[in-house]
Amino acid sequence: MENNTYYNSADLKKFGNIADWDKNLAAKFFDYYGEVFKEGDLTAREKSLIALAVAHTVQCPYCIDAYTQDSLEKGATEKGMMEAIHVAAAIRGGASLVHGVMMMNKAKKLSM
Amino acid sequence: MIKSLHARHHQLAQQEKQVEYLSNGIFKEGKLPTFQQKIKSVNFFPLKPAALEIFQVNIGYMCNQVCKHCHVDAGPDRREIMTRQTMQQCLNVLAQTKIHTLDITGGAPEMNPDFRWFVAEAKRIGVQEIIVRSNLTIILANPKYYDLPSFFKEHGVRICSSLPFYKADKTDRQRGEGVFETSVEALKLLNEVGYGKEESGLILDLVYNPTGAFLPGDQMQLQRDFKKELKDHSNIDFNSLLTITNIPISRYLDFLIESGNYEEYMEKLVNAFNPAAVPGVMCRNTISVDWQGNLYDCDFNQMLGLKTSSAACQHISDFDMERLSRRDIVINQHCFACTAGAGSSCQGAVA
Ligand code: SF4
Numbered sequence: 001m002e003n004n005t006y007y008n009s010a011d012l013k014k015f016g017n018i019a020d021w022d023k024n025l026a027a028k029f030f031d032y033y034g035e036v037f038k039e040g041d042l043t044a045r046e047k048s049l050i051a052l053a054v055a056h057t058v059q060c061p062y063c064i065d066a067y068t069q070d071s072l073e074k075g076a077t078e079k080g081m082m083e084a085i086h087v088a089a090a091i092r093g094g095a096s097l098v099h100g101v102m103m104m105n106k107a108k109k110l111s112m
Numbered sequence: 113m114i115k116s117l118h119a120r121h122h123q124l125a126q127q128e129k130q131v132e133y134l135s136n137g138i139f140k141e142g143k144l145p146t147f148q149q150k151i152k153s154v155n156f157f158p159l160k161p162a163a164l165e166i167f168q169v170n171i172g173y174m175c176n177q178v179c180k181h182c183h184v185d186a187g188p189d190r191r192e193i194m195t196r197q198t199m200q201q202c203l204n205v206l207a208q209t210k211i212h213t214l215d216i217t218g219g220a221p222e223m224n225p226d227f228r229w230f231v232a233e234a235k236r237i238g239v240q241e242i243i244v245r246s247n248l249t250i251i252l253a254n255p256k257y258y259d260l261p262s263f264f265k266e267h268g269v270r271i272c273s274s275l276p277f278y279k280a281d282k283t284d285r286q287r288g289e290g291v292f293e294t295s296v297e298a299l300k301l302l303n304e305v306g307y308g309k310e311e312s313g314l315i316l317d318l319v320y321n322p323t324g325a326f327l328p329g330d331q332m333q334l335q336r337d338f339k340k341e342l343k344d345h346s347n348i349d350f351n352s353l354l355t356i357t358n359i360p361i362s363r364y365l366d367f368l369i370e371s372g373n374y375e376e377y378m379e380k381l382v383n384a385f386n387p388a389a390v391p392g393v394m395c396r397n398t399i400s401v402d403w404q405g406n407l408y409d410c411d412f413n414q415m416l417g418l419k420t421s422s423a424a425c426q427h428i429s430d431f432d433m434e435r436l437s438r439r440d441i442v443i444n445q446h447c448f449a450c451t452a453g454a455g456s457s458c459q460g461a462v463a
């Protein structure tokens with residue numbers, strides 16, 4: 001099928017097809033995946049919000065689609081979902097900035 | 113306040129148009145299997161009733177609210193209202209059969225001038241369980257309703273009330289500006305007379321339905337969130353949270369179409385089809401009666417104008433338990449909402 005975009009929203013529903021070319025590994029992965037999202041010490045809603053934040057960090061459109069919906073289903077508020085993304089953004093921004101110390105260390109060493 | 117589809121002369125106000133919409137499009141083109149095909153594949157076609165336990169009587173479409181998702185298309189402009197004579201016919205059936213629950217719904221059933229008479233008579237003839245689907249805000253809508261909590265208590269009524277979320281924003285977007293706050297006030301009044309308190313035996317259940325084009329989450333987990341939030345913020349107690357999947361008819365169907373979510377929502381419902389939920393669909397233990405006394409397999413079919421099979425009886429004056437028990441339930445694509453995931457009924461999840 002001819003497709004001029006890298007991403008196609010219909011592909012999300014075909015996620016399971018990865019099993020076509022390696023059944024064993026796919027089964028292990030989906031099994032694990034299902035287990036991860038079960039309620040544990042963290043509630044299913046908390047896990048969904050973490051997934052949503054990570055989805056924005058790895059910038060996966062499929063995951064953003066899936067976990068926006070999942071978060072709503074789990075009873076998250078829109079504000080809560082935005083807060084989760086800010087957590088991702090803060091860690092992302094912070095991760096760059098904290099490396100500034102590395103830069104400073106190196107620069108200081110190199111400079112007179 | 114938004115207006116009912118009826119008041120807007122919207123084409124979806126016509127029941128046949130809705131049925132047409134649900135029968136055509138993606139289903140006719142074969143992109144999605146029909147409900148009939150789907151239940152056939154798991155040997156539930158034709159869908160047959162189990163023992164009749166619940167009489168759900170819709171005593172009128174008038175309502176003080178105009179919620180965006182309302183499957184009744186209720187509102188202040190709706191004039192359809194059940195007469196005392198039809199109520200009496202319902203009571204006669206209840207007196208003669210083993211149906212243990214009378215489930216009174218609307219609109220806002222309390223707005224029917226004979227509502228209290230109906231409840232009192234049902235109690236007098238010994239109906240085991242009387243449920244009233246109260247929208248809560250009606251209690252504070254007019255001084256003549258202020259004593260409803262004590263009336264409910266006096267008659268041992270079980271209350272089922274919609275509250276789609278434990279915060280104002282989402283609730284008000286679906287049910288109207290200020291509805292959350294008024295609902296909380298009403299819940300407090302119900303709590304005050306003992307509703308929702310463990311020891312009292314007075315049952316107050318809340319009904320959750322998604323505030324958009326998505327499915328309800330796990331009933332127990334949502335109940336836990338609701339209990340905690342409503343207790344912490346408003347000191348409110350209730351018994352159970354019943355999760356209900358939005359049925360793609362009437363104003364919710366209009367929302368789905370207008371927001372471009374219709375096909376995806378239907379696909380979601382079809383993909384979430386759970387064979388284990390089929391035996392629990394409410395049409396198997398319920399008969400729905402409309403304001404004129406016509407009979408339906410459920411309140412949703414009532415809104416679509418899909419009466420009980422003509423091979424059974426179709427009017428309360430003609431009620432025949434035996435023929436009804438042999439009927440085939442009338443189905444269409446909206447039924448997928450009852451069998452998605454953990455299933456959905458007026459008693460919440462079923463599987
Ligand atoms: S959902 Fe209930 S409260 Fe809202 S308009 Fe419909 S009948 Fe009235």
Ligand code: SF4
Pocket residue numbers: 393394395396409410411412413441442443444446447448450
């Ligand atoms: S919509 Fe009505 S007829 Fe269809 S499955 Fe649900 S309860 Fe039964």
